[in-house]
Structures are given as structure tokens and as C-alpha cells.
Amino acid sequence: MNSAYALRREICEVGRRVYQRGYVAANDGNISVRMQDDRILCTPTGVSKGFITEDMLAICDLDGQQVAGTMRISSEIRMHLEIYKLRPDVYSVVHAHPPTATGFAVAGIELTQCVLPEVIVSLGGVPLADYGTPGGPDIVEPMKPLLKDYDAILMANHGAVTLGKDVMDAHFKMETVEHFAKIALVAHQLGQVKTLSDGHVNELIDLRERFGIVGRPSCERSELPLAGGGEEKPNELVEQITQEVLKKLRS
Numbered sequence: 001m002n003s004a005y006a007l008r009r010e011i012c013e014v015g016r017r018v019y020q021r022g023y024v025a026a027n028d029g030n031i032s033v034r035m036q037d038d039r040i041l042c043t044p045t046g047v048s049k050g051f052i053t054e055d056m057l058a059i060c061d062l063d064g065q066q067v068a069g070t071m072r073i074s075s076e077i078r079m080h081l082e083i084y085k086l087r088p089d090v091y092s093v094v095h096a097h098p099p100t101a102t103g104f105a106v107a108g109i110e111l112t113q114c115v116l117p118e119v120i121v122s123l124g125g126v127p128l129a130d131y132g133t134p135g136g137p138d139i140v141e142p143m144k145p146l147l148k149d150y151d152a153i154l155m156a157n158h159g160a161v162t163l164g165k166d167v168m169d170a171h172f173k174m175e176t177v178e179h180f181a182k183i184a185l186v187a188h189q190l191g192q193v194k195t196l197s198d199g200h201v202n203e204l205i206d207l208r209e210r211f212g213i214v215g216r217p218s219c220e221r222s223e224l225p226l227a228g229g230g231e232e233k234p235n236e237l238v239e240q241i242t243q244e245v246l247k248k249l250r251s
């Protein structure tokens, strides 16, 4: 098995995983790998990632010119190409719409709190990039300031993208993003999100440096911003409405 074929197999395996885990529906999402000479091996347009085979994959250059493959590359690969140009250390990009993480992206809430050790070590946090039209040239612009430091980004009203040293690395980061989102959601439902202390966070950041993790992804020690502004304001609002109603009833 040559290395080019191994890369094709890995992309297909990750395609099956993201589909089986429900991170994509129908033909959503795309996966790519940077090969030698900056050739990009990628999933084609119009195919479910759950049923992709090695022969369906396409190859393009960093300008988006297709150089191999019988199926057309996806317009969303443009985003991958911009990422590869900005981050020479990145060799794979995975884009998916995992439902809980995408829920946070739709709610406009980033996942940047210092709450889970494995997230702080591997990703720092998962910031939210403003919306850009899928497949359009502007999609990557809001991501650019974040791409310098982060390997996982939420895309407003769209999904998430993860970067890795290989396709499994990028895929595992996508798993971490969705797992973090699920845990954050449960913690919210339980009514408390406790962040780690500065000392504990610094210990984890030291670990990151020891593992040679690129960039300076940071997390926040404040609580997740809840829609409506936390516990106090809704109660205040209910109180105000109650007073208004009582006033009207009395008049």
C-alpha cells in the first residue's frame, strides 16, 4: 500500500466516521489532505461522506485547479486552500456540521471557556468566526484572525472546521469540539459552569508547550454568555412584566 493510497483510505475512513457520528447530513462537509508539492487530495462535491470510496477523491493545486479525479471538487475546498496557505504546519482540514457545536455557532456562543483539561491542552478553546456564505470567497475572511492561533473554529450559522497534522488528527479535533459542546450544554442545563483556576490553566498550557502545540490558543475564565444575560436578568424581566400587568389590572 503506497502512501498516496493510504491517505485516500484515511480520508474515506474519516468520512465514514463523521457520517456515522452524525456530524454531517446528506452531502455536507468536506475533508482534505495536503500531499507533496502542495497538491490537495479532497472529497468531491455531491457525495455523502459516509459512502465515499478511494477512487472518488479529487486532487487540486493550492489555486483550486483540479489536476486529477473524475468527480468535481467542492466549492467549499476553497476554504481549505486558504487555510493551507495561511498555516504551513497544517496537513489536513476537516469541515463538518456537528449538531451540538453547530447549535452553539447558531446561538452565537463560542466555546472558549477554560473548563476541560483535554480541550485546553489540545485546542485552547473554540472561537466563533462571523458568518460567510458557504462556498463563497468571503467565508474564510472572518476566520483569518483566528486561524493564526486556533486549530478548531466554529463558523456562525454553519458548522465547524478543524486543522491537523494529518487527517486523523483533524478528525479527533472535530470529535473534541462536539464532545466539548455536549458537555458545555449539559453544564448549562444544570445551571453552573465552573472554570478552572489560573494555576491549573497555566499547568495545562505548560503541557501544551511540551507537546509542541503550535499557536497560542487561549481560553477564558469567565462563564459562558447565556442568551438573555444569565440568571438575574430574566427574573428582573419577569418582575417588570408582572408589575406592568398588575398595574393594568388595577387601573
Ligand SMILES: [Zn+2]
Pocket (backbone or CB within 6 Å): 028, 029, 076, 095, 096, 097, 134, 158, 159
Ligand atoms: Zn459546510
